[in-house]
Amino acid sequence: LAALADSLPNEKISLGADRDADIAIVANPPPGALAALPNLAFVQSAWAGVDGLLADPALPPVPLARLVDPSLAAQMAEAAAAHVLALHRQAPAYAAQAVQGLWRQLDQPPASARRIGFLGYGELARASANLLQNIGFQVDAWSRSDIVVNLLPLTAQTRGVLGAATFARMKRGAAIVNLARGAHLVEADLLAALADGTLSHAILDVFETEPLPPVHPFWRHPQITVLPHVAAITDPVSASAFIAANIARFRNGQPLQGLVNRQAGY
């Protein structure tokens, strides 16, 4: 709120549902909350992903913009690089050996021999792909890759894309990194693919149910690394700068950045 107020000195900003508001800045409001604002003319998401907002059947038909923030893209690229390098350098296998006190050197291809595929190629994926290319990886078509990074928006078309049919088209023993939404993944299909060697490992930052329940089988699975949705967190200062600029565009009748196409779902 302080960062927003600094960025928007000429706007009155209130916390919570203010019936006088014509602009709503939201993350994941409860369904119906936006429909209760009679003067609403513009909704600015504080997140890059707007699947939660679009799932609200009462979402008013006003312009909706998602967050396009270089800080988010930079964080996502760091997370993708950390996870891809961990898989590339076989961190899970060496961790398993360490539990046994086992000194064994595994064959190690160079990054230039690893193909990293992306599902999705928006701002976040492009920043991640550029960084991985700078590190020396091949970044190309996802289908036969060694490591697949998912950064798709969640839409009716992409729900469940990380499932048995996709895994079957990947290189045998490939790994996946899911940095987008939990509903992209069919959890039972992942467990089966890890068990039969179709996939070797999964690094998951997002889940169908968050927080992931303490009894969920993913937590202690030796082929799954669980992270509590930390790949890219909205930074108050850089997000406020984007939001303030977009609100100025709205007030001046200029085209909005990050305008959501409701048909496409992102």
Add this chain to the structure above:
Amino acid sequence: LAALADSLPNEKISLGADRDADIAIVANPPPGALAALPNLAFVQSAWAGVDGLLADPALPPVPLARLVDPSLAAQMAEAAAAHVLALHRQAPAYAAQAVQGLWRQLDQPPASARRIGFLGYGELARASANLLQNIGFQVDAWSRSDIVVNLLPLTAQTRGVLGAATFARMKRGAAIVNLARGAHLVEADLLAALADGTLSHAILDVFETEPLPPVHPFWRHPQITVLPHVAAITDPVSASAFIAANIARFRNGQPLQGLVNRQAGY
């Protein structure tokens, strides 16, 4: 041997101690083995580190060159990036949380707010520092860094450099990555520094005794990641190309690359 023979079509190459040889290509021969070669005129190491050779009191006073191989530098940079990113993104803490099924988001600074220090600034360290800068980290003076990467040569002056006095000058809670030699580290000082919070974590690729004995306390220590000396492995093809070029220089009386300064110890 096949890669060397391909690179050196005009040389007679034998495996083992050939008394007719005037050039020895070695990794870690037993002490005294080189002194038994009466015609020895040049020793080419197949490794970047020559501390083992220089520790042989009977090492003949002929030119000694270490391996300078872009493939080694690229591998080392990948290893350094993988380990620094794992520490930066708090992989050890999230792994510990996963064992408990604990969903907790930790504060995450961006790479641009992390200072990575290097001990050593030769070919391997420069390649690693360049890659880390490309990823977005600050790379600067080591003493107050968040993460210190050791790539020093092992000499009388650097033995034990990763000890209590050095740790005390680092930022409290910093982490170390040792990719050089086990004897750089004072093992008891590391255990004490981890226990009292001076350091938060150590990623170790090298050890005083290798293989690390299965009962060694480092294996299952929650603040130590053990790797079986895999950061950079000599690649036969690229190493042979360097060695063949250096042997051609030797035959033609030209200056050698990677010539070791015995006084300096590297």
